[in-house]
Amino acid sequence: MLSKNLKLKGIYLIKNQKFKDKRGFFFESFNKKKFQKLFLKKINVCQINHSVSKKYVIRGLHYQVGKFQQEKIVKVIRGKIFDVAVDLRKNSKTYGKFQSVILSDKNNYQLYIPKNFAHGFQVLSEEAEVSYITGNFYNPSSERTILWSDPLINIKWPYPRKAIISKKDLLGKNFA
Secondary structure, three states: OEEEEOOOOOOEEEEOOOEEEOOEEEOOOOOHHHHHHHHOOOOOOOEEEEEEEEOOEEEEEEEEOHHHOOOEEEEEEEOEEEEEEEEOOOOOOOOOOEEEEEEEOOOOEEEEEOOOEEEEEEEOOOEEEEEEEEOOOOOHHHEEEEOOOOOOOOOOOOOHHHOEEOHHHHOOEOOO
């Protein structure tokens, strides 16, 4: 398991070692001891969420507030996504900035996103199956949504004109 700190402090791109042979492949997608060693902190696993989305779907930008803030480890099981995390830490030099990466079943990357970040993604393949571990339980009254097309954050989504967005996400708030 290798990790790389990205431009926004606290976000890590994780590459799992795949063991392949004529039968297929095997890799550990989560090992609590290894993750704790990588991040030098305790990793709390409360939920493992799973979604399937069609091409061009944008989910997000979601986050939770108060005692229900969540850290996440995002993994693509099948397909390919443009994954985004937005820094919501007001005292951070990168407050309001975003980090984007391509996650796919081919590159086998995972993205670790700490608390105080909003998260979202757009599907690039015909369909994508995404799994993510959360460090806290989902609480509907603590969930917030930033508008996917917020002009201050200015995310360069791959297919903005073709985006398929839920009613809830269309009602997201502006970052300002």
